[in-house]
Amino acid sequence: MMHLSAYLNYLHHERNLAPTTIKTYQRLLNQAAQQLSDTLITTTALQNYLNQLHQQGLIAQSLNQHRAALKGYFHWRQQQGHHPHNPATNLRIAKVSQHSLPKTLTPEEISELLPTPSENDLLGIRNHAIIELFYATGLRLAELSALNHEQFHTQTTSLRIIGKGNHPRIVHIGDYARTAILRWQNKRPQWAKEDPALFISQRGQRLSHRAIQLALKRHAKIHLTGRNLHPHILRHSFASHLLQSSQDIRGVQEMLGHQQLSTTQIYTHLNHQHLSKIYDQTHPRAKRKPNNT
Structure with a gap:
């Protein structure tokens, strides 16, 4: 052109x-x-x-x-x-x-993904922290990769993120993610003290986007058989689960860093699917297929 x-x-x-x-x-x-x-x-x-x-x-x-x-x-x-x-x-x-709606994990599948790694499993501790942070904040892959070690300390409960189009937003970090990150930080200095990145490779360098994707894929292969895991599934799961609990689409829009509400509204489709499933399974007047007698 x-x-x-x-x-x-x-x-x-x-x-x-x-x-x-x-x-x-x-x-x-x-x-x-x-x-x-x-x-x-x-x-x-x-x-x-x-x-x-x-x-x-x-x-x-x-x-x-x-x-x-x-x-x-x-x-x-x-x-x-x-x-x-x-x-x-x-x-x-x-x-x-319905076929083009983003795929999500259930809360039960999230729990299966996140068993506490042993003290000697350094990669497990790092990957555990990455997944906890993705799910706790809905960060994009590039946003998580760009995080630096110095942004986190014991009292950190939120982060200022520069997202798409250089638009800033505040993301909040729950106790599970904060604990996982602090645990990783206690191990991280043994590998590299010079690189400012929060998440580093075995060579002591900032994890690339591709390296993070591969780490998630390998982690899911061990802990969640049959499911392909990538950063956007965790972001979609964060948004869907938060919307189901809060019903605050504007709040979810702000947390995800969407400039247009219409981008966030796709998660209302997921929410309606969830509610429809609950209704069909539990309501006494829900339509069910008649039993063959």
């Missing part, structure tokens, strides 16, 4: 978007450019492109990302005088279906 480099510079310097967000936009727009290279850019052409992605199996959430990338790019083009109008303004996508 024309002027893509200039647009990415605009996202970085004027919109102050996070590098990971900019890379996502770059990837999506490059993909669109390859498919639309010989096509006159119109609303119909862009809608056909999204329809094709849907036919290929992309879920509504992914299609939303594509639409947002196109809409933002052509809005910028219009502002710059390169395009008379924004052809992506009225693009439509399928509604979020």
Whole structure:
């Protein structure tokens, strides 16, 4: 697409978007450019492109990302005088279906994930603290990876996080997570005293995003057979369980660092599923399949 480099510079310097967000936009727009290279850019052409992605199996959430990338790019083009109008303004996508809702763990599965590791299991103590912190705060992978050792001390009950788009927020840390982190900190100095990172590798270096993902996957293979574990499942579980307990969607929005309430509202679908399941199982007038006699 024309002027893509200039647009990415605009996202970085004027919109102050996070590098990971900019890379996502770059990837999506490059993909669109390859498919639309010989096509006159119109609303119909862009809608056909999204329809094709849907036919290929992309879920509504992914299609939303594509639409947002196109809409933002052509809005910028219009502002710059390169395009008379924004052809992506009225693009439509399928509604979020039950199949595209984020996967979550049950509270019982969370408990299975978090047995107390032995004093000699240094990696177990580290991974235990990582999982406790993910589930206690709903942090994104990049946010947790960026944490530093000095941010935590015995009395720490909350953290100031700089999230997507350099937007700050406060996350609160419960007793379980704080205890797990302090236990890890008591072991951490034996490995590396110079690196400021809270979570480090066996080489004493800050854990990369990929290293954290692999650590969770290995941990789940041992403690939660049959379930694939990644940071976003813990983030989704945090949000879903908190919303079920508090019914405060605005509070959950703030804790997750969502700029739009509509992003958080997907968890109300999960909550309704939970309530529906309870109703079907317990209410005396709930519809049940008749027994064959």
